[in-house]
Amino acid sequence: MGPTGLVKIRPLSGADLDAALPALARLRIEVFRAYPYLYEGSLAYEESYLQKLARARDAFIVAAETGDGEIVGCATGSGIDDQHAEFSQPLLVAGYDLPTTFYFGESVLLPAYRGKGTGHAFFDAREAHAIAHGYKRACFCAVERPDDHPKRPAGYTPLDAFWQAREYRRLPGVTAHFTWPETAGGSEINHPMAYWLRQF
Numbered sequence: 001m002g003p004t005g006l007v008k009i010r011p012l013s014g015a016d017l018d019a020a021l022p023a024l025a026r027l028r029i030e031v032f033r034a035y036p037y038l039y040e041g042s043l044a045y046e047e048s049y050l051q052k053l054a055r056a057r058d059a060f061i062v063a064a065e066t067g068d069g070e071i072v073g074c075a076t077g078s079g080i081d082d083q084h085a086e087f088s089q090p091l092l093v094a095g096y097d098l099p100t101t102f103y104f105g106e107s108v109l110l111p112a113y114r115g116k117g118t119g120h121a122f123f124d125a126r127e128a129h130a131i132a133h134g135y136k137r138a139c140f141c142a143v144e145r146p147d148d149h150p151k152r153p154a155g156y157t158p159l160d161a162f163w164q165a166r167e168y169r170r171l172p173g174v175t176a177h178f179t180w181p182e183t184a185g186g187s188e189i190n191h192p193m194a195y196w197l198r199q200f
């Protein structure tokens with residue numbers, strides 16, 4: 001991908017990765033509050049989630065920054081066998097080799113900066129990192145919502161076509177389950193998530 005206009009894309013590792021964790025926590029809470037995730041996040045949960053990510057094998061974050069150095073988007077990844085068992089175990093049961101599988105944790109970009117190629121740049125950077133570290137495939141999970149979900153906004157477009165264009169295929173019959181609250185102080189709700197996978 002060429003220049004993305006409004007933002008600069010910066011791969012982060014080591015101390016730079018650690019320094020970006022608070023920004024990533026804020027972005028996850030803000031972006032995932034919207035449909036289809038409807039995640040009512042807390043900074044306390046985010047801290048433990050992101051510490052786990054930062055310590056995972058081959059952990060990687062790519063950040064989108066404005067000219068002023070403000071982080072307005074992030075995408076993450078790591079080896080899947082060092083990820084939450086909720087994501088690694090269904091793939092293992094489906095017969096995939098975990099040590100050669102890279103897992104994309106999330107892509108989050110503030111709405112004002114979307115539609116300018118940053119999502120593609122996030123994939124490019126994470127795929128390059130995974131290939132450079134010898135991984136044979138990459139995958140990620142996406143929440144499943146029924147088409148008639150009451151909170152689906154009018155005009156909502158799923159990202160499936162984007163992911164297919166990036167050569168990711170949905171794995172039939174393989175589902176992860178991950179819980180998060182959808183209301184402040186509310187109970188943890190179990191969410192089914194589909195796998196999307198690409199062989200390199």
Ligand SMILES: CC(C)(COP(=O)(O)OP(=O)(O)OC[C@H]1O[C@@H](n2cnc3c(N)ncnc32)[C@H](O)[C@@H]1OP(=O)(O)O)[C@@H](O)C(=O)NCCC(=O)NCCS
Nearest residue numbers: 031106107108109113114115116117118119120121157162
């Ligand atoms: C995923 C996300 C980071 C993509 O960011 P982006 O910078 O807008 O992506 P791009 O500009 O690179 O566009 C990628 C593709 O998305 C699609 N797209 C872009 N803007 C869109 C819009 N307004 N409506 C529908 N699809 C759109 C297009 O198919 C585009 O592909 P193209 O280049 O062939 O046209 C951003 O949409 C986001 O933060 N979404 C909310 C969080 C989320 O759902 N993350 C994914 C799961 S973790």
